[in-house]
Amino acid sequence: MSSVAEKKQSRRRVVVVGGGFGGLKAVAALRKAEVDLTLVDRRNHHLFQPLLYQVATAALSPAQIAQPIRAILKRQRNVDVVLDEVTGIDTTARQVLTRSGPIAYDDLILATGASHAYFGHDHWQEAAPGLKSLDDATALRRRILNAFEQAELSEDAAERQALLTFCVVGGGPTGVEMAGAIAELAHRTLVHEFRRIDTRIARVILIEAGPRILAAMPASLSAKAQQGLERLGVTVRVNTAVTDCTQTSVQVGAERIDCRTIVWAAGVRASPVGSWLGANVALDRAGRVKVNPDLSVPGLPGVYVIGDAAAVNMAGGKPVPGVAPAAKQQGRYVAGLISRQVRGQSAPPPFAYVDQGNLATVGRGEAVVDLGWLKLSGLPAWLFWGLIHVFFLIDFRNRITVSLDWIWSFVTDGRSARLITEGERKQP
Amino acid sequence: MSSVAEKKQSRRRVVVVGGGFGGLKAVAALRKAEVDLTLVDRRNHHLFQPLLYQVATAALSPAQIAQPIRAILKRQRNVDVVLDEVTGIDTTARQVLTRSGPIAYDDLILATGASHAYFGHDHWQEAAPGLKSLDDATALRRRILNAFEQAELSEDAAERQALLTFCVVGGGPTGVEMAGAIAELAHRTLVHEFRRIDTRIARVILIEAGPRILAAMPASLSAKAQQGLERLGVTVRVNTAVTDCTQTSVQVGAERIDCRTIVWAAGVRASPVGSWLGANVALDRAGRVKVNPDLSVPGLPGVYVIGDAAAVNMAGGKPVPGVAPAAKQQGRYVAGLISRQVRGQSAPPPFAYVDQGNLATVGRGEAVVDLGWLKLSGLPAWLFWGLIHVFFLIDFRNRITVSLDWIWSFVTDGRSARLITEGERKQP
Numbered sequence: 001m002s003s004v005a006e007k008k009q010s011r012r013r014v015v016v017v018g019g020g021f022g023g024l025k026a027v028a029a030l031r032k033a034e035v036d037l038t039l040v041d042r043r044n045h046h047l048f049q050p051l052l053y054q055v056a057t058a059a060l061s062p063a064q065i066a067q068p069i070r071a072i073l074k075r076q077r078n079v080d081v082v083l084d085e086v087t088g089i090d091t092t093a094r095q096v097l098t099r100s101g102p103i104a105y106d107d108l109i110l111a112t113g114a115s116h117a118y119f120g121h122d123h124w125q126e127a128a129p130g131l132k133s134l135d136d137a138t139a140l141r142r143r144i145l146n147a148f149e150q151a152e153l154s155e156d157a158a159e160r161q162a163l164l165t166f167c168v169v170g171g172g173p174t175g176v177e178m179a180g181a182i183a184e185l186a187h188r189t190l191v192h193e194f195r196r197i198d199t200r201i202a203r204v205i206l207i208e209a210g211p212r213i214l215a216a217m218p219a220s221l222s223a224k225a226q227q228g229l230e231r232l233g234v235t236v237r238v239n240t241a242v243t244d245c246t247q248t249s250v251q252v253g254a255e256r257i258d259c260r261t262i263v264w265a266a267g268v269r270a271s272p273v274g275s276w277l278g279a280n281v282a283l284d285r286a287g288r289v290k291v292n293p294d295l296s297v298p299g300l301p302g303v304y305v306i307g308d309a310a311a312v313n314m315a316g317g318k319p320v321p322g323v324a325p326a327a328k329q330q331g332r333y334v335a336g337l338i339s340r341q342v343r344g345q346s347a348p349p350p351f352a353y354v355d356q357g358n359l360a361t362v363g364r365g366e367a368v369v370d371l372g373w374l375k376l377s378g379l380p381a382w383l384f385w386g387l388i389h390v391f392f393l394i395d396f397r398n399r400i401t402v403s404l405d406w407i408w409s410f411v412t413d414g415r416s417a418r419l420i421t422e423g424e425r426k427q428p
Numbered sequence: 429m430s431s432v433a434e435k436k437q438s439r440r441r442v443v444v445v446g447g448g449f450g451g452l453k454a455v456a457a458l459r460k461a462e463v464d465l466t467l468v469d470r471r472n473h474h475l476f477q478p479l480l481y482q483v484a485t486a487a488l489s490p491a492q493i494a495q496p497i498r499a500i501l502k503r504q505r506n507v508d509v510v511l512d513e514v515t516g517i518d519t520t521a522r523q524v525l526t527r528s529g530p531i532a533y534d535d536l537i538l539a540t541g542a543s544h545a546y547f548g549h550d551h552w553q554e555a556a557p558g559l560k561s562l563d564d565a566t567a568l569r570r571r572i573l574n575a576f577e578q579a580e581l582s583e584d585a586a587e588r589q590a591l592l593t594f595c596v597v598g599g600g601p602t603g604v605e606m607a608g609a610i611a612e613l614a615h616r617t618l619v620h621e622f623r624r625i626d627t628r629i630a631r632v633i634l635i636e637a638g639p640r641i642l643a644a645m646p647a648s649l650s651a652k653a654q655q656g657l658e659r660l661g662v663t664v665r666v667n668t669a670v671t672d673c674t675q676t677s678v679q680v681g682a683e684r685i686d687c688r689t690i691v692w693a694a695g696v697r698a699s700p701v702g703s704w705l706g707a708n709v710a711l712d713r714a715g716r717v718k719v720n721p722d723l724s725v726p727g728l729p730g731v732y733v734i735g736d737a738a739a740v741n742m743a744g745g746k747p748v749p750g751v752a753p754a755a756k757q758q759g760r761y762v763a764g765l766i767s768r769q770v771r772g773q774s775a776p777p778p779f780a781y782v783d784q785g786n787l788a789t790v791g792r793g794e795a796v797v798d799l800g801w802l803k804l805s806g807l808p809a810w811l812f813w814g815l816i817h818v819f820f821l822i823d824f825r826n827r828i829t830v831s832l833d834w835i836w837s838f839v840t841d842g843r844s845a846r847l848i849t850e851g852e853r854k855q856p
Contacts, residue, residue: 043848043849044573044577044846044847044848045846045847045848061489061490061491061492061845062489062845062847062849063489063845063846063847064489066847068621068846068847070618070621070622071621071846074620074621080623080624081621081623082580082581083577083580083581083848084581100581133849134847134849135849138849145472149472149511152510152511153510153511153512153528190498192502193496193498193499193502193509194498195508195509196508400832401829401832401833404828404829404832405829417489417490417491418472418473418491418496418499419472419473419490419491419494419496419562420471420472420473420511421471421490421561421562421563421566
């Protein structure tokens with residue numbers, strides 16, 4: 001026993017914080033390395049975030065886009081999964097501090113992702129929740145479905161119209177997808193289910209501060225997406241800055257839009273990695289850690305930040321975008337770097353991001369895809385989008401059930417997860 | 429318009445409270461009757477309660493065993509669905525009182541089901557939650573999965589054993605199914621996923637006050653079920669009364685069992701129908717309304733109680749059991765009675781319960797079935813049980829995805845819905 005323990009002690013200890021796309025990829029890529037891995041996450045599941053909006057709009061169930069981290073890593077024997085909350089990092093003692101005690105590391109990979117940014121208006125959060133976790137998604141689902149139920153019960157026409165007004169703030173992929181999905185819910189799925197209201201009077205307003213939606217895409221695809229949304233009945237308002245959010249309205253300039261549901265899809269802010277690492281570490285405006293070209297933190301050898309929590313530039317000087325493929329590539333890169341060190345090999349060249357393209361779905365049979373060499377819109381783009389997403393869903397069973405649910409709702413206009421749970425129906 | 433309104437006014441108004449098996453069957457059976465129906469429920473979904481334990485033990489997702497009531501009744505034009513909480517009944521003015529206002533009725537069908545009974549120890553509820561709603565099930569799922577996670581983090585052997593001790597109180601079908609499913613989770617699904625604990629040391633204890641489990645079944649099948657549970661590693665303790673439940677233990681006589689998870693499956697208590705109807709209405713010990721042979725409430729013409737909220741005897745004098753088929757039969761009976769009245773036909777003969785048999789599942793490939801003329805156990809019983817349950821699941825899509833999930837877990841020992849959500853990980 002003792003020789004095994006000693007042998008274990010002599011192995012390099014790599015701690016990964018965060019079981020998202022980046023962290024999980026780093027762990028998987030260290031599968032064959034002679035290291036002792038620990039993956040710490042405060043949630044027990046890996047989340048396929050790109051489909052979170054489908055949970056929020058009742059098309060998919062939480063379990064269909066999430067997998068227990070332990071189950072994913074069941075067969076990888078060199079990793080220990082810890083379900084715990086990180087409270088800080090002691091970079092001198094080289095320990096990750098958690099609620100149940102410290103975890104020592106030789107190398108540390110921080111992959112903690114991002115949360116919503118309200119640009120100095122954190123009090124908007126309650127009125128305008130964002131979409132990052134399963135809990136966010138089920139809370140939003142409850143809010144959206146309850147708005148229809150309350151409208152059905154309301155005797156007041158103005159109140160009814162406010163209940164049936166949905167504002168989505170932010171015209172990036174999440175905002176576009178949410179707006180499209182809410183419009184489909186109101187104008188297709190729920191039609192004929194209510195007796196007193198006509199759900200088709202529901203208004204869905206997508207508000208974007210910049211000059212066009214999907215700013216990361218070519219202008220032609222932004223225009224296609226906007227047309228697609230408008231066909232679904234979404235009102236797209238560009239060059240429109242939100243100046244206040246309350247439980248009953250969104251303020252845009254001098255105009256007040258009465259609404260009961262606001263979805264915040266406007267900005268991200270890196271998780272508290274910056275504060276964990278101390279005042280000497282430089283952050284960008286979104287709270288991301290400015291890392292070296294090899295993704296290590298300046299001044300803290302053996303500490304790496306990847307994914308949405310890291311700020312690093314591409315060769316041209318543009319920042320690497322906060323998307324799943326970037327996080328995965330960075331996870332793989334750092335894992336490779338550590339593996340080379342363990343084997344005594346030379347350092348790899350700096351991290352280089354490979355842009356695999358951009359895609360966003362608008363609604364049933366409607367998406368936009370930009371692969372650089374290929375631009376698609378409409379049904380071909382939507383089929384491509386579906387294929388890609390199903391392919392990347394982590395396990396085989398989920399691929400089948402998600403495909404089935406999509407085929408089902410394509411055929412019937414139904415949505416499979418329209419549950420209001422937790423009795424939290426007391427809204428203003 | 430006015431003639432339509434007058435015509436509508438002259439139609440009989442039937443209000444159904446509760447969208448469970450009984451209420452939904454009553455509504456469906458009044459599909460062609462010349463009545464105006466209103467179905468009131470405080471939840472937006474019909475729940476397939478017999479499979480709730482599978483949500484609590486992470487085998488199925490909530491959406492797989494629940495369907496929006498509006499979606500179920502979409503094509504039935506004579507029914508208005510109201511999502512609201514009933515606060516009382518004014519039997520003089522003939523109105524159901526809800527949070528958003530009164531609903532007038534000519535006939536009233538109360539199908540509000542039952543909740544847990546703690547036999548005068550309501551303070552046990554927090555330590556020993558029961559299983560009636562989706563929220564109960566996801567809360568229990570969180571508690572069970574967290575127990576394993578906390579055991580993995582614990583340094584203390586006694587604490588670890590207590591975390592891995594699961595007590596199920598009550599040896600009816602729900603208790604048997606919960607005990608079997610937790611044992612499978614610990615002894616099969618989670619094995620190899622933890623690095624520090626061996627989940628096979630988990631103890632599952634099924635505690636029954638009576639002389640045998642599944643008392644409604646023939647003794648031979650009770651014995652088979654007990655053997656099946658014991659093969660799965662469940663400790664079955666009959667003739668054992670629980671005298672106290674706390675957050676850290678169950679007291680049985682002089683013995684204290686240290687445990688962190690208690691599941692209450694010992695008793696049901698009718699929902700507050702009794703108190704709504706006033707002091708003149710007779711209730712049995714479980715709070716059920718003692719109804720006439722035609723399921724109407726004595727002294728309240730046009731008011732009917734069905735399902736778990738009603739106390740009515742079979743021809744032999746034994747009470748009609750609180751099971752889904754009984755609720756459905758009663759819903760159909762009262763609907764028929766009202767239809768006959770509307771058409772001016774004579775009253776039907778008193779309600780007669782047709783016993784379709786009893787069944788309970790123990791674990792993978794193991795169940796007991798008693799149809800009177802046929803008794804099954806083991807794999808044949810389990811296949812029969814699966815067939816029946818899939819067949820009765822409300823819609824076609826759910827049948828497919830549930831079947832897939834069952835086949836999947838049969839083949840892999842996996843469970844598809846192992847999510848700990850809502851961050852509520854702060855347990856003692």
